[in-house]
Amino acid sequence: MNQNITENINQIQARIENACQKVGRNPKEVKLLLATKTVNAERIKTVLNAGYTLIAENKVQEVKEKYDALKDIPHTSHFIGHLQTNKIKEILRYDIRCIQSLDRIELAQKLQQRLAYENKNMDVFIQVNTSNEASKFGIAPEKAIALVQEVAQFDRLHIKGLMTIGLFSAKSEEVRPCFQLLKNLQLEINGLNITNVDVSELSMGMSNDLEIAIEEGATIIRVGTAIFGKRIYSDSYYWNENH
Ligand SMILES: *Cc1c(COP(=O)(O)O)cnc(C)c1O
Numbered sequence: 001m002n003q004n005i006t007e008n009i010n011q012i013q014a015r016i017e018n019a020c021q022k023v024g025r026n027p028k029e030v031k032l033l034l035a036t037k038t039v040n041a042e043r044i045k046t047v048l049n050a051g052y053t054l055i056a057e058n059k060v061q062e063v064k065e066k067y068d069a070l071k072d073i074p075h076t077s078h079f080i081g082h083l084q085t086n087k088i089k090e091i092l093r094y095d096i097r098c099i100q101s102l103d104r105i106e107l108a109q110k111l112q113q114r115l116a117y118e119n120k121n122m123d124v125f126i127q128v129n130t131s132n133e134a135s136k137f138g139i140a141p142e143k144a145i146a147l148v149q150e151v152a153q154f155d156r157l158h159i160k161g162l163m164t165i166g167l168f169s170a171k172s173e174e175v176r177p178c179f180q181l182l183k184n185l186q187l188e189i190n191g192l193n194i195t196n197v198d199v200s201e202l203s204m205g206m207s208n209d210l211e212i213a214i215e216e217g218a219t220i221i222r223v224g225t226a227i228f229g230k231r232i233y234s235d236s237y238y239w240n241e242n243h
Helices: 002-023 041-049 060-070 085-091 105-117 141-151 172-191 210-215
Strands: 031-035 054-057 076-079 096-102 122-127 157-163 197-203 220-223
Touching: 002 031, 002 041, 002 210, 041 054, 041 060, 054 060, 060 076, 060 085, 085 105, 096 105, 096 157, 105 122, 105 141, 105 157, 122 141, 122 197, 141 157, 141 172, 157 172, 172 197, 172 210, 197 220, 210 220
Parallel strands: 031 054, 031 220, 054 076, 076 096, 096 122, 122 157, 157 197
Antiparallel strands: none
């Protein structure tokens, strides 16, 4: 099993390198984030010990369950799931470096409040719904800049990037516009020179579409299935706030 994980990571590395080569990018510009939902702490330890130390969960409950087992191995944790405001206090206990799924002002306000109370800061990405699928979270693209401007005023939150989940489609030419949209938003936002905003990271691309995301400028790809194998729950389980 562990052998498999290492082999799978090597394959992902090769895919990253090929995609970079195709468009003349340096593979070092693309960070591999391991999406570890449903993966137990033992298996996560394997990848951390192999030197892949950027990981992310979708649910606060899973962050909590695995925290003790992983806390002594150096790594960086991001959060990539839908965050309910009543979970803010809890998530701040677990050393999360960046919340990639900030998608509404109410969440930003409540995060700011709690971070100020605890005298902490948090890196955030704005999650944009680039595919217009109702089943996915994220701010609508046309409202993203307004959200960035509002969040920029919260001194405890530091916007470092944008995140999106591409359209689920086997046709690459249908997925690509999602990633192009995120890239264009990045350029537009950085052009505005907003204080407290530096959108240098683009978190886009998953097991099935990472090449397209890299071609369009991804700096972080989020990979689960291609490394850890198929999950028993469908992704809608993880992307639905009612679970
Ligand atoms: C699960 C998940 C991923 C990884 O998806 P795979 O298709 O398993 O590689 C990436 N981003 C988010 C937000 C996820 O929930």
